[in-house]
Amino acid sequence: MTAHRFFAPRWLATGGAVLLAGVLGIAMLLQNGGSACAAPPSSDKHKGKATFYDLGGTQGNCSIKPPADDLYVALGKSEYSGARACGSYLDVTGPNGKVRVKVFDSCPECAVGHLDLSRTAFKKIGKEIDGIIPITYRAVPNAPTPGPLSITFVAGTSQYYWAVTIDNNANPIKSVSAKGPGGSFRSAALQDYNAWIIDGQMGNGPFQVKMTDIYGKTITAKNIKLSPQKKQTTSVRFAIGTTTTVEEAPAPVKKKATASPKPKKVASPSPSAVSSSVAAPLEESTVTEAAPDAQAEVALAAAEPEVKAASCG
Template sequence: MHRRHLRWIVPAATAVVATVVAVVLATQVGGNAACAAGGSASYYTAGRNGMCNLGTPAEGAYAAIGRAEYAGGSACGTYLDVTGPNGTTRVQVVDLCPSCPAGKVDLGKGAFARIGALSAGIIPVTYATVRDPQVGTLQVKLKGGTARSSLSVVVNNHGNPLSTVELQTESGFTALRHGEDNTWTGPSGALSAPVTLRISDAYGHQALVPGLALGRNDFQQTQTPLYGGPSPSTVESSAPASPAPSPSVTTVAAAATNPPPRC
């Protein structure tokens, strides 16, 4: 699969000098930054969606990571705090960097410029996955769900790695399959709108999200966070009028045992 962006190419001599051996520390840090890694960062311009199909955050606040850390799409939508020579910046993982080894991260140009000099091309960095970042309420994009095409779902603003996305049916909840492109795919066959999903993350946070429209090409802004944040009843929805998410959305408390994230 071709990466959907133009990579910034560093002169060979600079690249050799700046090469850093990645060391994965895999440590828990105060319940916030979950995994720490040391290595290097370059910068690039992402395509419109990135491999994760999430789009690209403003001001270049995004990142692409190598296959090992990308973990088949499990890292999509998570956040990294990246520290370079000039400070720390927070970025969302939206893309795969096929050529990046563990410890190497490609940053949006704006993010790179906040922690290092663009003229350097590659800089030494450390970075850590952020646990429970403040991201607001869930956004969901749904396509298909017809007799001709299976349901496909992309979730944004979940912050932590997702463990399951489930579709509510007459017989209960059916787990969707997660692909490397960060799309959750449902069973074939026509569905009736509105759709209800149950979304869970790797730390046991779980949210029930009803009132979702089918056939939309954009993200629907729901009224519920996956964890923390304001009460769903106090959050205004910016989604188009038809159909709006139900104000009765609830968030289920996190499980007592929180498994470590993937690094």
């Protein structure tokens, strides 16, 4: 049984009588430590509930296409945080297991702790017939992504109106600024549909785009061309272990292993240590038609650092 939402091309799907309960707003007890301010979910464990929906279009409110594995989530107004949560990842645990989902959409009628999952994600952790299930969830700082950040100028962009959407960021982005040749960095404003806008003359580029996530990491993509509706794949990402601005960072140099007459026993590196690396050197961006990235399978077993976002108060 399905019911059409009264705001955007999204569909809520629930089973039997629980649909009526959801429509009437019968909420289950949420234990999130009191009322929350408008901020993306933190890496602390949160308790709540999950429903599911079928996407009634080609993209969500984050203005990005759904991941290839169809594992995504829509957040309520507070946790969506004016699109700041877009592109980040959550680990969600339900009665039947755990799933990692990408923040892809907003759910205006969802309270804090109510996650609206894709049908595919919901079925991995609960029974579809139940419609509503209890869950726990947490943000995944520095989650692996299918590739480095991509930047797409929105339709209507010109030298007088600078507007981009960003994908594959992994972490919620706190701020974006950009500059053209001979100019200085100017701050962009985030819109609710996940576009970063600088309203004024920026020139024809190419541009440097500086991005800072909510954990304080800053990366800069260079040679971003003014090509509306063309996805440009950069060579930067908010990689695990990156704590400073990434500007022309050299690739890590592999050292030759030398034989030791008395070898010492060394513990094997953890999965997260193996995947952690310094971002690759900044190269010219690759311009392609705007299309969904090929989604690599995301490992849920990788150990993640307990990083908490700054207070939104």
